[in-house]
Amino acid sequence: MNLHAVKAIYLFEMHRWWRTLMQSLASPVISTSLYFVVFGSAIGSRMVEIDGVSYGAFIIPGLLMLALLTESISNAAFGIFFPKYNGTIYELLSAPVSVAEILLGYVGAAASKSIVLGLLILATARLFVDYSIAHPLWMIAFLLLTAITFSLFGFIIGVWADDFQKLQIVPMLIVTPLAFLGGSFYSISMLPPIWQTITLFNPVVYLISGFRWSFYGIADVNVAVSLGMTALFLLVCLLVVNWMLRSGYRIKN
Template sequence: MNIHSIRAIYKFEMARTWRTLMQSVASPVISTSLYFVVFGSAIGSRMVEIDGVSYGAFIIPGLIMLSLMTQSISNASFGIYMPTFSGTIYEVLSAPVSYVEIVIGYVGAAATKSTILGLLILLTARLFVDYDVQHPLLMISFLLLTAVTFSLFGFVIGVWADTFEKLQIIPLMIITPLTFLGGSFYSIDMLPPVWQTVTLFNPVVYLISGFRYSFFGVADVHIGVSLGMTLFFLTLCMGLVWWIFKTGYKLKS
């Protein structure tokens, strides 16, 4: 394992974050804070508790997951797309660096950024609502698993995309709607039985449910199922990345 190559890619990607703090960190935190103000403080004060949890606190895991998934995809996809777009990816591919080291460098930086952002949003939420984390180790585990999984997914999107518009299609048209429909702002037990069944086909439900369990000990889906689905999606993304480098899909053409 070439640690120097991993460190070089990782530091380069992280340096881009510090140069664009307003866009990379401040903007998502401020946007999420507005959700806490509107839904947590204004609307939440007029709503009853859900599963014994105040509404303002109930939406915290869903909002963190929304930012975590979108930022993981955005950071990873843009990180690999720009070298591909500019042609500098061929210098990386021709260097004595293995595919595993390339992925660890790019995905590790993207996951680090989104994890830091998730923790910042968690701290910011304390300014608006009171909450407790019953299972902190489980919470950190879900945070890291989700960040790595969706960073891998973003890496795949970045390789697949050949225009800047394509980088935004899946996050905006698929991930964000699935997150809003995945129980971010409500419990799926509040839905009619038919829609509860339909909702279970939404993979984001399992991520939000497991993450919410780590906070409050309540969940729409059993924690074991949530963890299993997260690991399944992680394995699927790893398989896609392996296939990309094995076939050279859009990297060697």
């Protein structure tokens, strides 16, 4: 294992994040806080409780998951896309590093950033909304699993994208709508039966449901199913990334 390389990539990526702290940390924290202010404090006080949880507290896991998904994807996608864009990818390709070492460096850094961001958002939410965490270890487990899985997904997008538009298109046009329609702001049991069935095809439902269960012990789908779906997606991402890096898809040739 080339641990020096893993460390070099990881620190390089963390340094890049530190250099753009306002954009990469302050911006998502502030925008998510606005949701807490508007939907939690202002509108939330006039909403009825959902499954015995105040509306302001109910939306915290969903909003946290939304930020976690988009930031994990963006961080990892940009991390590998930028060397492709400015040509410095030659150094990574000519270095004695394996697929696992590349992933540990890039995806590890992207996931670390998302986890820090998630914890910061959670702390900020406390300023506006009162909430509790029923299963803190499971909450951490979901946080880690989601950050790693979607950082891997972001890495795939970064390798696939050959321009900035493609880099943005998946988080903006696919992930954000799926998170909004995946029960961030409501319980899917509030939907008509036909829409409940359709919603189950949205993979983000399982993430939000599992995460919400770790907070309040309530879930739209079984927690084991949530975990299983997330783990399955992680496995698929690993297989795709492995194929991409070994074949040199869009980075070699």
